[in-house]
Amino acid sequence: MLYLKKYFTEGLIQFTILLSLIGVRVDLDSYFNNQLPPLREIILGPSSAYTQTQFHNLRNTLDGYGIHPKSVDLDHFFATRRLLNQVRSLDHLRVPSTELSAWLVHRDPETVVSATSQSGPSIALDNGGSLEDVNNSEASAMRGAGSASETTYSLSGEDSLGAVAPEDSQEQGERESSDDLSKEDIDLIDILWRQDIDLGAGREVFNYSNRQKESEADKPNEENEEAGGREESWRNGLNLRAVQSQAHVDGETGESIPEELTSLGAQTSLSLQECLRLLEATFPFGEEPEFQATGSTSQLRPSTEETPSTSQGITLQSPLPQSDTPLDLEQQWQDIMSIMELQDMEVNNTAVNVSMNNDPNNNNASTTESVTIGSFELPRSTLINQDVSLHQASLPSCSQDFPTLFNPELDSTGGQRPTLVRVSSSNSSNINSTFGATNLTGLFLPPALNSTTNLTTTPVLPDPFSSLLEESMLDEISLLDLAMEEGFSQAQASQLEDELDSDSGLSLDSSHSPASPSNSETSCSSAASSSSTSATFSEEGAVGYSTDSEAAAAETEEGAVGGYQPEYSKLCRMSYQDPSKFHGIPQLESVNHNHTYNLPLASSYSERSQLSASCSKKGRDKQMQQTKLQPPQDYADRQSSRDERRARAMDIPFSNEKIINLPVEEFNELLAKHHLNEDQLALIRDIRRRGKNKMAAQNCRKRKLDTILNLEQGVQDLQREKAQLLKEKMEYDKCIRQTKQKVQSLSRELFAQLRDEEGRPYSASEYCLQYGPDGVLLMPRNMTTEQSNKPDKKQKDKKK
DNA sequence: AGCGGATGTCATCCT
DNA sequence: CCAGGATGACATCCG
Numbered sequence: 059m060l061y062l063k064k065y066f067t068e069g070l071i072q073f074t075i076l077l078s079l080i081g082v083r084v085d086l087d088s089y090f091n092n093q094l095p096p097l098r099e100i101i102l103g104p105s106s107a108y109t110q111t112q113f114h115n116l117r118n119t120l121d122g123y124g125i126h127p128k129s130v131d132l133d134h135f136f137a138t139r140r141l142l143n144q145v146r147s148l149d150h151l152r153v154p155s156t157e158l159s160a161w162l163v164h165r166d167p168e169t170v171v172s173a174t175s176q177s178g179p180s181i182a183l184d185n186g187g188s189l190e191d192v193n194n195s196e197a198s199a200m201r202g203a204g205s206a207s208e209t210t211y212s213l214s215g216e217d218s219l220g221a222v223a224p225e226d227s228q229e230q231g232e233r234e235s236s237d238d239l240s241k242e243d244i245d246l247i248d249i250l251w252r253q254d255i256d257l258g259a260g261r262e263v264f265n266y267s268n269r270q271k272e273s274e275a276d277k278p279n280e281e282n283e284e285a286g287g288r289e290e291s292w293r294n295g296l297n298l299r300a301v302q303s304q305a306h307v308d309g310e311t312g313e314s315i316p317e318e319l320t321s322l323g324a325q326t327s328l329s330l331q332e333c334l335r336l337l338e339a340t341f342p343f344g345e346e347p348e349f350q351a352t353g354s355t356s357q358l359r360p361s362t363e364e365t366p367s368t369s370q371g372i373t374l375q376s377p378l379p380q381s382d383t384p385l386d387l388e389q390q391w392q393d394i395m396s397i398m399e400l401q402d403m404e405v406n407n408t409a410v411n412v413s414m415n416n417d418p419n420n421n422n423a424s425t426t427e428s429v430t431i432g433s434f435e436l437p438r439s440t441l442i443n444q445d446v447s448l449h450q451a452s453l454p455s456c457s458q459d460f461p462t463l464f465n466p467e468l469d470s471t472g473g474q475r476p477t478l479v480r481v482s483s484s485n486s487s488n489i490n491s492t493f494g495a496t497n498l499t500g501l502f503l504p505p506a507l508n509s510t511t512n513l514t515t516t517p518v519l520p521d522p523f524s525s526l527l528e529e530s531m532l533d534e535i536s537l538l539d540l541a542m543e544e545g546f547s548q549a550q551a552s553q554l555e556d557e558l559d560s561d562s563g564l565s566l567d568s569s570h571s572p573a574s575p576s577n578s579e580t581s582c583s584s585a586a587s588s589s590s591t592s593a594t595f596s597e598e599g600a601v602g603y604s605t606d607s608e609a610a611a612a613e614t615e616e617g618a619v620g621g622y623q624p625e626y627s628k629l630c631r632m633s634y635q636d637p638s639k640f641h642g643i644p645q646l647e648s649v650n651h652n653h654t655y656n657l658p659l660a661s662s663y664s665e666r667s668q669l670s671a672s673c674s675k676k677g678r679d680k681q682m683q684q685t686k687l688q689p690p691q692d693y694a695d696r697q698s699s700r701d702e703r704r705a706r707a708m709d710i711p712f713s714n715e716k717i718i719n720l721p722v723e724e725f726n727e728l729l730a731k732h733h734l735n736e737d738q739l740a741l742i743r744d745i746r747r748r749g750k751n752k753m754a755a756q757n758c759r760k761r762k763l764d765t766i767l768n769l770e771q772g773v774q775d776l777q778r779e780k781a782q783l784l785k786e787k788m789e790y791d792k793c794i795r796q797t798k799q800k801v802q803s804l805s806r807e808l809f810a811q812l813r814d815e816e817g818r819p820y821s822a823s824e825y826c827l828q829y830g831p832d833g834v835l836l837m838p839r840n841m842t843t844e845q846s847n848k849p850d851k852k853q854k855d856k857k858k
Numbered sequence: 859a860g861c862g863g864a865t866g867t868c869a870t871c872c873t
Numbered sequence: 874c875c876a877g878g879a880t881g882a883c884a885t886c887c888g
Contacts, residue, residue: 699866722876747877752866754878759865761879 701745708738710745717742718749812836 702714710717711732720728725746729739809827812820820836828835 748867750877751868751879755866755880757878758880 701741701748704741705745708741710734710738710742714745714749717746718753808834809836 699714705714705717712728716728717725729742734742805827809822810819812825814820824839825836826839828837
C-alpha cells in the first residue's frame with residue numbers, strides 16, 4: 059500500500075505541477091475537497107483519520123481549504139522519505155559516482171499560508187508554526203517576486219519590524235513582479251505546498267511567503283500572511299532566525315510569533331554532506347545549472363539543458379535577471395532543505411544548533427578569501443521550502459577531484475567571486491558520523507594533519523600470528539625436544555604429542571593431573587607422568603628421599619627448552635619431562651603414566667644420575683660432580699625434599715609420590731594396609747596435602763602466565779585494530795578535507811552568481827551565505843551577527 | 859650483599 | 874564435613 063500511495067501522491071503532485079507549469083489551471087481545492095476522503099483512504103488507509111496531528115488541524119483551520127491535511131501529509135511524508143532515503147544512500151563518502159540529479163518540487167509562492175495567526179504555542183510542533191494562511195494575492199505577488207533575493211526566507215518578524223533598508227528596494231521590485239502570476243496558479247502551487255508541508259515539514263518549510271518575506275518587508279502595505287509563515291519557517295531553520303526570535307510579527311496579521319519557534323527550528327541542523335549535496339545539485343557540472351521542474355519534481359541538471367518548466371526553472375548564472383529564476387532557486391533550495399530537515403527529524407529531532415550561523419564573521423575569517431558577499435543559510439528547522447528535493451545525488455568519492463567538477467562553473471562565472479560561504483554544519487545524524495563534530499566553519503581551515511601523523515606514528519604491529527604460534531606451538535615443540543633429548547624414540551614422541559592433543563584440560567598440567575580418577579591403583583602414577591607438577595612429584599617419589607633426580611631432571615629439561623622463556627621451559631618440562639624419564643622402564647611404558655614412586659630409591663637414583671650425566675648443560679655438570687663426590691645416600695638426603703626426608707625419618711613405607719598422587723580411595727586403602735601411628739598418618743596427610751598444593755600452585759602459575767600471554771595477544775590485537783582505525787580515520791579526514799574544499803568552491807560560485815533585483819552582485823561586506831537544513835540563505839551580515847535583531851533580515855535565497 | 863626469578867609452602871576460600 | 878582445587882602471600886633457593 060505504501061508503495062502505491064507514495065507513487066500515487068508523487069505522481070499527483072508532479073502532474074499538478076506540470077499542469078501549473080504548462081499553464082493549465084486546475085482547481086485542486088475543489089478536487090481535494092470532494093475527493094479527499096477517498097484519497098485519504100487510499101493513501102492513508104481508513105485509520106488515518108485517527109492520527110491527525112495538531113499541526114494538521116491548525117493548518118486546516120487556517121487554510122480554510124478543508125483539505126484533510128493528513129492525507130497529504132502522509133503522502134508527502136512517504137514520498138519525502140523515499141527521496142530522503144535516496145539522498146541518504148549518497149551519504150557514503152566513498153561512493154565514486156559523481157552524478158548528481160535532484161528532483162525539485164516547486165511550489166508557487168502564492169500558496170503561502172499565513173501562519174501568523176497560529177504563532178501560538180501550538181506551533182511547538184515542528185510544522186505547527188509553519189501553518190499559515192496563504193494569501194493568494196500575496197502568493198501571486200510572491201511568485202512574481204521570483205528573484206531569489208526577494209524571495210528571501212524572511213526571518214520572522216522582519217516584515218512587521220521593517221525590513222532592512224538595503225533589501226527593501228529589491229524586495230519591492232520583486233514583489234511587483236510576483237503579481238504576474240495568476241491566482242489560480244498560486245492556488246495550485248499552494249496546494250502542492252501544503253502537501254509538502256503535511257509531509258512533516260512545517261508549512262514554513264515550504265512557505266514561499268517566508269522567502270518572499272523580504273519583499274513584503276519592503277512593502278509593508280502588502281500583507282504577507284505567507285510572509286509570517288515564511289518567517290517562522292526560516293526562524294526555525296536558521297540560527298539567524300534567532301534574530302527574529304524576538305516575537306516576530308506577521309506583517310499582515312500583526313501576530314507575533316513566539317521565539318520558541320526559532321529555537322526549535324534552529325535545533326535541526328544540516329549535515330555537511332547535505333550541504334554538499336545541495337551545492338552540487340545547485341551547481342551541477344560547471345555549466346549554468348538549471349532546474350527542471352518536472353511535475354512536482356524537477357531535476358537539477360547541468361544546465362546546458364533547457365528547463366522545460368520555464369517559470370520555475372532556475373538558472374544559477376549570475377547574470378540572471380532577478381525575475382523568476384532567483385525565486386525558483388530559492389524554492390528549490392528550500393525544498394532541499396526541507397527534505398534535509400525531514401532527514402534530521404527522522405534520525406533525531408534533537409539537532410544541534412549550528413554555531414556557524416551565529417558567527418558569520420568567524421567563518422569568514424577562516425575562509426581564505428576575504429570577501430564574503432553573502433551567506434547561504436540553510437535553515438535547519440524542519441520548516442522551509444521543500445520545493446527542491448534531491449532525487450538522486452551522489453557525492454563524488456573522496457578521492458575524486460572536486461575542482462574538476464566545479465571548475466567549469468567557476469570559469470563561467472568569471473565575475474565576482476565572493477568568497478566564502480559559511481556553511482553551518484549541524485549535527486545531522488547521518489553525516490555526523492563521518493564528519494564528526496566538524497563544523498562547516500572549519501571547512502576552510504586547513505585540514506587536520508592528525509590523521510597523517512597518526513599513520514606515520516602508528517607503530518608496526520607485530521604479526522598477530524607470531525604470538526599465537528609461540529603460544530600454541532612452543533609447548534608441543536619444547537616437549538618434543540625434551541623427549542628427543544632424553545632419548546625418546548619418535549614413536550614415543552608422537553605418543554607424547556597424542557597425549558597433548560588428547561588432553562583437553564585447562565592447561566597441560568591440569569589435563570594430566572596426577573589425581574585424575576582414571577588412574578588405577580597400579581598405574582596411579584599417570585598423573586605424575588602427564589602433569590607438569592606430577593613430573594616433579596614422580597621424580598621425588600621414584601627417587602625416594604635422597605635422589606638428585608629433580609635437579610638433574612630440571613636441568614636436562616631446561617637444556618631441551620633452550621633459550622625459551624624460563625616460565626615456559628619450566629612449565630613444559632614439568633608437564634612432560636617425566637614420561638620420557640620413565641620410558642626406559644618397561645612396566646611403566648605400558649601405562650603411559652609415571653610410576654616412579656614405585657621404583658626403589660636406588661633405581662631411581664641411578665636412573666637420574668644417568669640422565670643427569672647425559673645432560674650437557676652446565677648445571678648438570680655441577681650436579682654430576684656433586685653426585686660423584688658424595689655418597690648416593692647423602693646426596694639423596696641432601697637433594698630430597700623436606701617431606702621426603704620427614705617421611706624417611708618417620709619410616710613411611712611408601713613413596714611420597716604415591717602418597718600424593720594416589721586417588722583418595724587407593725590412598726586410604728594403602729594407609730589401611732599399613733599399620734601406621736598417628737604421627738605417621740599426620741605426616742602422610744601433610745605430604746599429600748602439600749604435594750597436591752604444590753601441583754596446584756604450579757597450575758595456578760601456569761594459568762597466570764597463560765592469562766598474561768593472552769592479554770598480551772589481546773593488546774597486540776587491539777593495537778592492530780587501532781592502527782586500522784587510524785588508517786580509516788586518515789581516509790575520512792582526507793575525504794572531509796576534499797569535501798570542504800568542494801563546499802568552499804561551490805559557495806564561492808554560488809555567491810558570485812547571486813544578484814539582487816537590480817542585477818547587482820551582493821556585497822560580500824553586507825551579505826553572507828549561510829547554510830542550514832532549510833537551505834542556503836543570503837543574509838545581511840548585521841543580521842547574522844545580531845540575531846536578536848529585527849525582521850530586517852532580508853534573506854534572499856537564491857537558488858541556482 | 860642484594861636482586862629477581864623460580865619454586866615450595868601455607869592459609870584461605872570455594873567447589 | 875572432607876577432599877581437593879585455586880590463589881594470594883610468604884619463604885627459600887639459586888643464579
